[in-house]
Amino acid sequence: xxxxxxxxxxxAGMDEAELKRILDAARTRNARRDVTGMLLYRDGVFLxxxxxxxxxxxxxxxRIAQDPRHQRVVKLLEETISQRDFASWSMxxxxxTHAQLDALAPPxxxxxxxxxxxxxxxxxxxxxxxLLLSFAQPMGFASA
Numbered sequence: 118x119x120x121x122x123x124x125x126x127x128x129a130g131m132d133e134a135e136l137k138r139i140l141d142a143a144r145t146r147n148a149r150r151d152v153t154g155m156l157l158y159r160d161g162v163f164l165x166x167x168x169x170x171x172x173x174x175x176x177x178x179x180r181i182a183q184d185p186r187h188q189r190v191v192k193l194l195e196e197t198i199s200q201r202d203f204a205s206w207s208m209x210x211x212x213x214t215h216a217q218l219d220a221l222a223p224p225x226x227x228x229x230x231x232x233x234x235x236x237x238x239x240x241x242x243x244x245x246x247x248l249l250l251s252f253a254q255p256m257g258f259a260s261a
Contacts, residue, residue: 118201120168121178122194122246124239125187127161139255154178155203155249159213162235163187164248165219167199193242202229202253211252221248 127136136158149151152169165181167174182190203209211217215231220245222232238245 118169118198119171119174120166120194120196120198120202120246121174121192122166122242122249123178123181123190123192124245125163125165125181125190127158127188128188131161131186137185140197140208144207146180147177150177153201153203153208154205155206155209155211155214155252157211157249157252159218159235162239164213164235164238164245164249166203166246168203177183179201191239193239200248208254213248217248217251220251223260231240 140156143156147167150173152167152173154165154167157164165179169234171235178192213235218231218233218235224231233244238248
């Protein structure tokens with residue numbers, strides 16, 4: 118099995134209803150291929166972790182890369198795994214809050230500006246993966 122993490126930018130004008138349609142379709146398609154994972158969204162940026170058999174994860178990722186609703190699709194990480202972190206969920210979803218980003222790295226003590234934003238995660242695979250995996254246990258999706 119593999120884990121693949123990617124980032125992409127949402128096409129301009131994407132609203133909450135379209136996000137829900139993307140999520141519903143992803144859950145259906147991923148379940149058919151036994152691909153699990155987590156999708157995060159904030160400020161027009163998607164971060165997604167996909168896990169499953171290599172052939173299935175690569176197939177799902179190739180469809181995403183060709184989807185016109187996604188722009189600037191960048192694979193951040195691909196690694197072999199021995200077990201899933203989101204084994205019982207075809208696709209978790211969360212709109213990331215400032216507090217969740219602050220938990221990765223506290224705001225600057227002088228300026229009080231956030232140390233991390235979604236744009237930074239697009240170019241920092243370990244930090245992006247850490248954020249995605251932080252949702253495994255609290256939401257109850259992780260394997261036992």
